[in-house]
Amino acid sequence: MSRAAEPGRPARVLVVEHEADAGLGLVGERLRVAGADVTIVGPDAGVEVPATLEGFDGLLVLGGSPGPLDDERAPWLVSTRRLMRAALDDDVPLLGVCLGAQLLAVVAGGEVAPAARGGEVGVNALQATDAAASDPLLHDLPADLRAMQWHFLEVRDLPAGSVALCASDRCPNQAFRVGAAAWGLQFHLEATARTAIDWTATGADDLAIAGLTAADVVADAEDAEDELRRTWSVVADRWIDVVRRSADDALAAGAVA
Secondary structure (H helix, E strand, O other): OOOOOOOOOOOEEEEEOOOOOOOOOOHHHHHHHHHHHEEEOOOOOOOOOOOOOOOEEEEEEOOOOOOOOOOOOOOOHHHHHHHHHHHHHHHOEEEEEEEHHHHHHOOOOOOOEOOOOOOOOEEOOEEOHHHHOOOOOOOOHHHHHHHHEEEEEEEEEOOOOOEEEEOOOOOOOOOEEEEOEEEOOOOOOOOOOHHHHHHHHHHHHHHHHOOOOOHHHHHHHHHHHHHHHHHHHHHHHHHHHHHHHHHHHHHHHHHHH
């Protein structure tokens, strides 16, 4: 697989977008600042998920409403899981968000199930594990860590050999790493107040299940906007740096060969 063919070119990131209203958000802003070359695929993007990661330096799999094995409803998940398996096998940096994290867990041998303590909707607190202190993405984050949530499934069992990085009161596996360069985040680091407005506009059933109103969720997101941007922009930038370094290493290895 060729990942870094020309010196000095932008990092090439493949993004699997399951639904148009669950897009790149804040992470997209950081990719633009970094000058990354971003290719978005998925049903609403009108571009099929490719068969391989040929030509890409990183893989980002976003959130969405299907479950990770809901192939009848979302047939592109088959190709998405295949790409994620390839990323794990070839050490291509991978970031899975919400559904993307659940897909990563399944691909790597973990288990996803309905959230045992109920789903999470809106801005919620997280607790970093001790292992997060040395993680390339999640080290040195604020003690009062918060993020946007919107899920009713959870990673019940982490893949063997993975590292737990964050938890919440209702969901013990909020963030984890598989191998050296694959991360799953159950929470939405990409979400902003605009995201909350979009999701509450179409999420009446989810809000009812969670016992929340759209106004409350949006108000919380607006109040937390600056904090969320400060915290998760740093994490997004760190992942982009991992992608860049991986591409440089692949280029150097190719030059030596």
